[in-house]
Every structure is written in structure tokens, then in C-alpha cells.
Amino acid sequence: MNIIRKVKSGIYIAIGSPTTMIIPDEDAVYIVDLGYNVDRAKSIINYVNKKYNKSIKFIFSHSHPDHISNPKITIGEKYIHIYEYSIANSTLLKEILLYGAKAPKDQFTLPINNLEIDYPFNWNDNIGPIELIPLPGHSPGHTGFKFKEAIYVADTVFGDKLIRRVGIPFYSDHREALNSMRKLLEYAKNNYFLILSHGPIIRGERAKELIERNIKVLMNLKRKVLEKLVKPMTLNELTYKLTSELALEITSELLLLNEVTIKSIISELIDENKVEFQITNNGLKLTLRNN
Numbered sequence: 001m002n003i004i005r006k007v008k009s010g011i012y013i014a015i016g017s018p019t020t021m022i023i024p025d026e027d028a029v030y031i032v033d034l035g036y037n038v039d040r041a042k043s044i045i046n047y048v049n050k051k052y053n054k055s056i057k058f059i060f061s062h063s064h065p066d067h068i069s070n071p072k073i074t075i076g077e078k079y080i081h082i083y084e085y086s087i088a089n090s091t092l093l094k095e096i097l098l099y100g101a102k103a104p105k106d107q108f109t110l111p112i113n114n115l116e117i118d119y120p121f122n123w124n125d126n127i128g129p130i131e132l133i134p135l136p137g138h139s140p141g142h143t144g145f146k147f148k149e150a151i152y153v154a155d156t157v158f159g160d161k162l163i164r165r166v167g168i169p170f171y172s173d174h175r176e177a178l179n180s181m182r183k184l185l186e187y188a189k190n191n192y193f194l195i196l197s198h199g200p201i202i203r204g205e206r207a208k209e210l211i212e213r214n215i216k217v218l219m220n221l222k223r224k225v226l227e228k229l230v231k232p233m234t235l236n237e238l239t240y241k242l243t244s245e246l247a248l249e250i251t252s253e254l255l256l257l258n259e260v261t262i263k264s265i266i267s268e269l270i271d272e273n274k275v276e277f278q279i280t281n282n283g284l285k286l287t288l289r290n291n
Contacts, residue, residue, distance in 0.1 A: 003040075004047060007193055007201060011150045014044050018067055018197035021145065021152045022048065025129050028055045031076075032130075032145055032152050033067045033197060036110055045075070059127055060117075061154035062139040063087035065094060065110040067197065077118045079127055083141030085120035097139070097172070099256055108253055135184070137177025138170065144184075150193040156180050157214040159199025167246025168221060168258040169214070174265045178218055185211050221246075222265050225275075232278055232287035238262060 003015045004022070014020040021032040022044070029048050034041045048056060056076035060067055063084040080088050087093040094112050095103040103112075121127060123134040123143065133144035138155040145152040156177070158169050171177040188194060188207035195201050202210055221242070228238055239259045243250055247258075266286060269275035276289045 003043075007150055007195065008148070011147060011193075013195060013201070014040070016040060018154070019195060019201075020044060021150075021195055023130065023147050024048075024052050024054070028057050028128065030057050030059060030128060030130060032059045033061050033154065034058055036066050036068065036113075057128065059130070059145060060084070060088065060115075061144070061152065061197070062142045063094065063097070064139060064155070065098075065108070065112045067154070068113070068115045078115065079119045079121055080117050081132075081141030081143050082120040082122055084139065085117055085141075088115050088117045090114060098260070100260075107256070133183075135180040137173050137175075137180045139172055142180070146192075149191070150195060151184070151187055152195045152197075153184055154197045156184055157194075157196060157199070157211050159196055159210070160213070162198045163214070163217055165248050166254060166258070167243055167248070168261050169217065170257050171218070171261050172264055174218060174222065174261065174268055178215060181211055181215050181218075185215075221261070222268070225262065225265050225269065226288065229275060229286055229288050232280070232285040234283060234285050235259060235262065235266070238286060 005013050005015060007013055010023065012022040014022060016035060018033050018035050020034055023030040029052050031044065034044065045056065058076050058078045060080040063080060068088055087097055091112050091114055092102060098108065121132065123132050125132055129147060131146040133146055133151065135142050135144040135153065135156045142154060144154060144156065163169055184194065185208060188211055191204055193201055193203050194207050224242060228241055239255055239262050242262065243255055243258050247254060266275060273289055275286055278285045278287045
């Protein structure tokens with residue numbers, strides 16, 4: 001299968017978006033984030049079955065639709081963090097997480113399917129030889145997976161190409177996302193391979209530079225929110241203005257997703273007494289707090 005690449009001894013990836021990590025162990029093969037494309041998923045499973053002839057265990061970093069495989073893939077044990085467990089098993093909860101309510105039909109470009117998870121895990125667990133690393137921020141139970149000298153960081157950080165396209169990377173908790181990035185920075189300083197779901201495999205100085213750029217993107221986004229709110233505006237207005245400045249192309253789907261990150265920053269700024277809600281004749285607006 002020509003999409004399989006070796007990272008180092010005992011660690012492989014299947015290239016794609018998301019990238020899939022493959023770890024063959026003594027008793028089983030662990031596949032991390034199989035993805036949503038059913039044809040690609042079947043190809044990966046067929047490759048693993050043919051090459052190793054061992055049982056397969058599927059691990060998922062979080063429950064967003066692009067990471068959860070098509071429900072037609074029914075073999076093998078499946079694992080996800082307990083915070084993501086109910087979401088993985090429910091199309092409605094996935095829609096609520098992304099849209100804030102039941103989504104209109106065909107609103108999102110990715111298929112939103114259920115996946116029957118066998119085992120919810122906690123962050124103090126291990127799965128076979130794989131150590132679990134708490135990396136919340138992108139989603140509540142977002143998890144990294146460490147094996148030997150490599151860490152599958154999933155959507156904790158993004159490649160430059162994706163950030164340029166969307167302008168505002170998706171995080172449900174801005175503060176936690178920054179904490180998780182800073183945690184990864186320490187691993188980068190210790191020369192771990194970092195495997196991004198939507199970006200390159202990086203190590204050393206390149207890893208540190210990319211993480212620092214991701215941190216800068218989130219910090220600058222918070223600063224831009226404060227700059228915009230010198231003039232009171234609705235959440236929709238704020239999201240549109242920031243997306244139009246930062247993204248390559250505006251779509252309704254992108255605005256809905258970007259609004260989640262902006263909401264997270266607004267919550268943080270309200271907690272810091274820097275922003276407040278203002279009820280006006282034109283609806284609910286956000287504005288800087290006069291201290």
C-alpha cells in the first residue's frame with residue numbers, strides 16, 4: 001500500500017488527512033485515528049491484516065467526524081476517552097458539538113456517523129504499549145498517544161497550510177489548547193517525533209517552531225478579538241470580520257466552525273473581566289468592559 005510510511009522502527013503512518021498512526025505490537029496492531037474515508041480505511045485494514053495477521057485495536061484521539069471511521073468498519077476493539085465516548089456514539093451529539101444544535105441536513109461536508117466504541121479510557125490508563133497524554137482544547141477529551149520516541153498529537157497543533165486556509169483553527173477551549181501546546185513544546189525540546197493529523201511529521205527545531213507559530217496564532221486571535229470589540233458587535237459580526245481577515249475563503253461551514261473558537265475566547269475574556277454582554281435594540285452584543 002503506497003500511503004504507508006515508516007517513521008522509525010515499530011512506528012508507521014498512513015498518509016492522509018487525518019494521518020493515521022500504525023503500531024504493530026506482539027499481540028495486536030494498534031491503529032490510531034483511522035479517519036472517515038471508508039475506502040482508505042478498508043485499504044489500511046487490508047494492509048495490516050495481510051502484513052501482520054494479528055488482531056487490530058482502533059484508538060481515536062477525539063470524536064470529530066474526520067477522525068472517526070465509517071461505521072461500516074466493525075472489526076476490532078475501539079477505544080476513545082470517556083469525555084468523547086457518548087459523542088462518538090451519537091450523530092446528534094457530534095452535530096451539537098460542531099453546530100450548537102441539531103445541524104441542518106448536509107450542512108457539513110464531512111459525513112457524521114455513529115461509531116460503536118467498545119472501551120472508554122481515562123488519561124491515567126495505558127492501551128497496550130501506548131501511553132496516553134492529556135491534550136484537551138481542540139475537544140474536551142482530546143488525547144495524544146506516545147510510543148517510543150513518537151507522539152501522535154492529533155489536532156493539538158496544525159500545519160501552516162491548514163491554518164492559512166481556515167484562518168481560525170478549531171478549539172472548543174482556547175485556554176486549554178494553549179496549555180496543551182506548551183506541554184507539547186517540552187516534548188519537542190526532548191526531540192520527540194510529533195505526528196500531526198493535519199500537517200507534517202516534525203522533530204527538533206522544526207517542531208518547536210511550528211508549535212510556537214500555533215501558540216502565536218491563538219494569542220494573536222485573542223488580541224484581535226479585543227481590538228474588534230472597541231466597537232460593540234454581535235458574535236456573528238465578530239466571527240465574520242475575523243474570518244474575512246484571516247481565511248482564504250469564507251463558507252457557511254467555516255463561519256459556523258470558527259464561531260466555536262471565538263466563543264471560547266469570549267468566555268475567557270468575560271472571566272477575565274475584559275468583555276461583557278450588552279443587550280441592545282439590535283440584539284445581544286459584545287463589548288469591552290469599562291473598568
